[in-house]
Amino acid sequence: MTFQTRINQYLPIGVEGDFASDNPVSTWLAGEGALVAGDDGVTVGRFAWVDEDNLTASNTGTGVPQGFVSREGQALITDWMGNASMLIPAGMAVDLKTRGDFIVKTTTAATIGQKIFASLTDGTISTGAAGATIAGSVETIFTVGSAGAANEIIKMGTWGNSYA
Secondary structure, rough: OOOOOOOOOOOOOOOOOOOOOOOOEEEOOOOOOOOOOOOOOEEEEEEEEEOOOEEEEEOOOOOOOOOOOOOOOOOOOOOOOOOOOEOOOOEEEEEEEEEEEEEEEEOOOOOOOOOOEEEOOOEEEHHHHHHHHOOEEEEEEEEEEOOEOOOOEEEEOOOOOOOO
């Protein structure tokens, strides 16, 4: 059992990868027994790409990611005496969401209506104007649903901009 290490003055809106609304959610179509984490595992709360055989997922890739890794209790704590993990180990099932509203951590300041960009190297999230060029990232179909500073938790979604 771990000891409490901090007290929040205000409750956070959620944890990375959580659902941000009750709006519909769409999932990447993979075959039976397909779509497992690749050799490096897959981190929850980030974007992921699927290999050409539609069998494994990874937080690195080229082009637009196939989906977002939502938080559904699939990450495992594998570090000795670890108290939390967001990593889905290699070979474990991965469920990618192609549409929906989610809680994410942004690496940049976010304002409502901006587009969400996915890092090609680790699937992390940044924000920018539609059509902008962000080095090492690609624009997704998701938009910012709540404002926040860099490295804060925000909402993103595909069903509109009225999440605040």
